[in-house]
Amino acid sequence: MALAAPALEQAVDWEVAEQQIGLWQDAWHRFRRNRLAVLGAGLVLFLILVAFLSPLLVHFHLIWNPGTQDVANIEVGPAQAGHPLGSDELGRDTLSRLMFGSRISLSVGILVQGIILPIGMAIGLAAGYFGGRIDNLLMRFTDIWYAFPDLIFVLVLVSVFGPSLLTIFGAIALVNWVGLARLVRGQVLAIKEKEYIEAARSSGSAPLKLILKHLLPNALGPIIVTVVFGIPSAIFLEAVLSFLGVGIQPPTPTWGQMVFDGYEAIYANPSAVVLPALAIGFTLLSFSFIGDGLRDALDPRMKR
Amino acid sequence: MMQAPEKAPLTTVAADPIILRVQDVYKHFPIAGFGGLAVRAVDGVDLEIRRGEALGLVGESGCGKSTLARLITALLPVTRGKIIFEGQEITKMRGGRLRRMRRKMQMIFQDPFASLDPRMTVGDIIQEPLDNYGIGSGKARQRRVQELLRLVGLNPNFTNRYPHEFSGGQRQRIGIARALAVNPSFIVCDEAVSALDVSIQAQIINLLQDLQREFNLTYLFIAHDLAVVRHLSDRIAVMYLGKIVETAGRNDIYDHPQHPYTRALLSSIPVPDPVVERTRAPILLKGEIPSPVNPPSGCRFHTRCPIARVPGICSEQEPPLEPHGQRDQLAACHFAGEK
Numbered sequence: 001m002a003l004a005a006p007a008l009e010q011a012v013d014w015e016v017a018e019q020q021i022g023l024w025q026d027a028w029h030r031f032r033r034n035r036l037a038v039l040g041a042g043l044v045l046f047l048i049l050v051a052f053l054s055p056l057l058v059h060f061h062l063i064w065n066p067g068t069q070d071v072a073n074i075e076v077g078p079a080q081a082g083h084p085l086g087s088d089e090l091g092r093d094t095l096s097r098l099m100f101g102s103r104i105s106l107s108v109g110i111l112v113q114g115i116i117l118p119i120g121m122a123i124g125l126a127a128g129y130f131g132g133r134i135d136n137l138l139m140r141f142t143d144i145w146y147a148f149p150d151l152i153f154v155l156v157l158v159s160v161f162g163p164s165l166l167t168i169f170g171a172i173a174l175v176n177w178v179g180l181a182r183l184v185r186g187q188v189l190a191i192k193e194k195e196y197i198e199a200a201r202s203s204g205s206a207p208l209k210l211i212l213k214h215l216l217p218n219a220l221g222p223i224i225v226t227v228v229f230g231i232p233s234a235i236f237l238e239a240v241l242s243f244l245g246v247g248i249q250p251p252t253p254t255w256g257q258m259v260f261d262g263y264e265a266i267y268a269n270p271s272a273v274v275l276p277a278l279a280i281g282f283t284l285l286s287f288s289f290i291g292d293g294l295r296d297a298l299d300p301r302m303k304r
Numbered sequence: 305m306m307q308a309p310e311k312a313p314l315t316t317v318a319a320d321p322i323i324l325r326v327q328d329v330y331k332h333f334p335i336a337g338f339g340g341l342a343v344r345a346v347d348g349v350d351l352e353i354r355r356g357e358a359l360g361l362v363g364e365s366g367c368g369k370s371t372l373a374r375l376i377t378a379l380l381p382v383t384r385g386k387i388i389f390e391g392q393e394i395t396k397m398r399g400g401r402l403r404r405m406r407r408k409m410q411m412i413f414q415d416p417f418a419s420l421d422p423r424m425t426v427g428d429i430i431q432e433p434l435d436n437y438g439i440g441s442g443k444a445r446q447r448r449v450q451e452l453l454r455l456v457g458l459n460p461n462f463t464n465r466y467p468h469e470f471s472g473g474q475r476q477r478i479g480i481a482r483a484l485a486v487n488p489s490f491i492v493c494d495e496a497v498s499a500l501d502v503s504i505q506a507q508i509i510n511l512l513q514d515l516q517r518e519f520n521l522t523y524l525f526i527a528h529d530l531a532v533v534r535h536l537s538d539r540i541a542v543m544y545l546g547k548i549v550e551t552a553g554r555n556d557i558y559d560h561p562q563h564p565y566t567r568a569l570l571s572s573i574p575v576p577d578p579v580v581e582r583t584r585a586p587i588l589l590k591g592e593i594p595s596p597v598n599p600p601s602g603c604r605f606h607t608r609c610p611i612a613r614v615p616g617i618c619s620e621q622e623p624p625l626e627p628h629g630q631r632d633q634l635a636a637c638h639f640a641g642e643k
Contacts, residue, residue: 195419198379202411203433203482204403217423 027221030297037293040286047102047283054099064093066100066253075269086271088261094272097253098279104254105283108169108238109231115173116180117227123177124184128192129211139185142178150175154237158246168247172234183226187219194218221298228291232284239280255280320391323490323522324376326351329385329395331371335597344596345371347546349385350625353490358516358523360537360554362530362569364593368546369526370414373494376524377411378402389490407437410483414495416475420467426453426478427463433485452481456511473504480511490522497532509536531573534558539632542566545604546596548625552633562628562635564609565589567643603638611642 031037057063064070070083070091078086078094085094127138157171191197192215200214241247242256250257255276262272329349332342345368353359363369374380376387378394387395394405410433413419420429427449434445450460456477467475476496483491493512497505513536516523527533533540534554541551542565550563561567568587575581589608594600600607606618617638627633628640635641 195413195415196421198374199411199413199419199479199482200421200432202377202379202406202409203486204406204436205432206403206436209436213424214421218421 027297031293034293034296036289037297040289040293043282043286044290047106047286050099051103051106054096054103057099058096063099064096066092066096067251068092075265075272077269078271085275086269088258088269088272089265092253094258094275097258098255098275100253101255101258101276101279102283104248104252105235105238105280108172109235109283109287111169112173112176112234113227113230115169116177116230119173119177120180121184121223123181124186125188125211125215127181128185128188129207129215131189135185138181142181146178148175150237151240154241155244155246158241163241163246163249165248168238168241172237175237176230176234180223180226180230183222184219187222188215191215191218222295224298225291225295228287228294232287235280235283235287321355322352323355323390324351324353324524325386325388326372326376327386327388329372329375329387330383331368331375331380332383341597344546344599346375347596347599349543349546349548351541351548351551353522353524354539355489355522356520357538358525358536360530360533360540361524361526361543362528362533362540363543365528366593366596367543368596369528369543370494372543373411373492373524373526377409377492378406379411403436407433407486408488409490409492410486410488412476412479412483412491412493412496415499416472416479417467417499419479420475422467425464425466426470429467429478430463430481430485433482437486439486448485449481452485453478455484455515456481472500473507476500476504476508477511480508480515484515484519487519488521490524492524492526494526495528496525498527498529505532512536529573530558530569542569545593545599547604547636548634549605549637550633550635551625552630552635556630556633560629560633560641562633562640563605563637564611564639564642565605566635568610603636605637611639613639 054063058065064083070087070093072091073080073083073087074091075089076083076087078084080086083093083095085098087093088097123138123142127135127142153175154168154171157174158167161167161171197210197214200210205213238247238254239256239259242254243260245260247256248254258276259273259280262269262276266273326349329346330344331346332344334340334342347368349368349372351359351372361369361372371380375382376389378387378397382395385395386393389405389409392405394402397405420426424432427446430449430452431445434440434448439445440448446463449463453460453462458474458477458481462470467478470478476499479496496512497508500508509532512523512525515521523536525533525536530540537554539551539553540557542549542557542563544565550557550561550566552560552562557566558570561570564587568589571584571586575584587610589610591608594604594607600619602617602619602621603609603612603623606612606614609618612618621638623636623638625634625636628635628637
């Protein structure tokens with residue numbers, strides 16, 4: 001085909017905005033301008049660092065071993081008898097247990113999302129894209145799942161299968177995928193009707209390509225936000241389970257377990273309750289700040 | 305191909321002079337939860353498009369123009385009827401066959417802001433059809449994308465930019481480049497200029513015209529306003545409430561409209577001469593376009609028609625689309641030509 005007829009050249013429109021910037025880079029710039037989100041991200045990074053480094057610190061005797069019982073110094077307050085943040089009712093060091101507790105909390109938060117993501121995406125995508133009977137079937141299944149009270153459902157699962165790390169992660173994931181599946185379905189339904197999807201179809205894109213190249217990338221923003229907001233709720237649910245005594249079993253230190261243990265001596269030694277509670281609170285807050293920041297950053301309507 | 309004489313559609317291809325046949329096509333959208341009720345968006349349309357021509361399709365918003373466009377491009381399945389493109393019945397195609405057929409038939413969309421994937425670069429957008437049909441190697445595709453950009457009047461170095469960096473007119477040019485990428489023979493322009501400023505509209509229409517001449521394209525050009533269509537079309541079809549009410553050559557429809565609805569549409573075009581404009585008496589239609597869920601009996605236009613005999617034949621019998629007026633002119637009216 002002969003191209004670029006001279007007659008067409010006169011219409012050339014060379015103007016366009018100067019700077020060239022990807023959409024993800026753009027989102028990153030907006031995220032960085034949100035101070036709370038950056039603060040949250042900093043705190044989470046710090047926690048991750050702590051989680052990774054705490055065994056090393058024990059190895060070099062910089063902190064106590066979280067299982068060691070200093071029987072001579074039970075329930076001491078902060079900065080006493082070599083315990084920077086005090087000790088619990090068995091004489092174990094609170095600082096060290098807090099640091100080791102972050103390992104459980106972070107892995108619950110993040111791994112559970114890792115289980116939820118494929119389940120929720122697969123179900124939401126299938127329901128939204130194929131519609132009709134498949135949508136109906138999947139969404140009624142989701143509704144039934146949604147109808148179970150979360151905590152009771154997890155309690156049942158954990159008491160049937162035993163409180164191992166795997167069952168607890170699995171149980172928390174099983175009650176939390178529903179929200180993501182619904183969100184993904186909604187996103188897909190909204191984006192499916194966009195003209196650029198029709199355009200891709202009419203330029204010959206096969207269904208799989210349509211889903212992977214057009215639907216998913218455009219649905220990703222809200223999915224990321226939901227997943228990030230899911231992290232604190234999973235952490236909290238695990239803490240509640242530990243507090244109720246069906247979470248990760250002692251002697252593994254978890255923040256929920258620490259609150260439960262310290263709770264009996266709350267007046268004698270408040271720091272044993274307050275500190276793990278604060279750790280939970282600040283972690284939840286950090287993830288929520290990150291979620292907020294991401295929501296604003298990834299929303300295309302928030303253009304400068 | 306560059307020497308092809310202007311508007312000489314039948315010389316280059318010896319095949320069927322009719323590139324697309326729409327035969328008694330219906331599209332009903334059922335309303336969920338209301339038993340048999342349905343929006344009858346396209347309700348028995350017959351239409352032929354000749355190779356190399358530009359057919360303008362006009363009608364008010366909601367008359368089924370865009371639905372018809374999506375039926376023709378097989379983006380929506382028909383409820384009933386046949387659409388035959390280059391001798392093949394596309395209404396029966398699915399999967400791979402349908403995708404291969406689509407290579408010859410592309411679409412330019414109405415909204416230049418919604419029709420480009422915001423997460424893809426302009427280069428990827430234009431290259432997508434080439435990738436889908438495996439046309440050329442990687443390098444050749446990139447060269448082709450640059451050629452296309454130049455062809456539609458954009459800087460060929462824009463391939464790494466995102467759609468949001470462009471203006472509406474520029475985006476529409478990108479959409480046109482995408483449609484041209486696979487050398488289609490037939491392009492449906494669904495209100496391709498309605499969303500643009502008037503000055504930009506003219507640019508895009510001129511571009512479309514140049515491209516038609518250059519590549520011997522056939523257009524179905526959809527618009528809601530006759531003035532825009534006039535410039536580009538060889539023939540014009542007027543649609544009202546899911547049906548074609550009149551088709552004719554461009555000049556015939558402007559000079560001798562047969563259907564009262566066409567006449568009303570024409571009378572609403574302002575005249576750029578203040579003396580004539582002052583004496584212009586537009587035919588004002590009464591009321592709104594009726595609901596396509598429950599269209600009027602007989603002639604669908606009788607509820608708003610200035611010459612209808614109601615009660616009488618107009619509200620009782622549906623007028624067929626048959627020859628009236630000039631050669632090649634069809635109208636669906638019991639009193640075609642009367643004022």
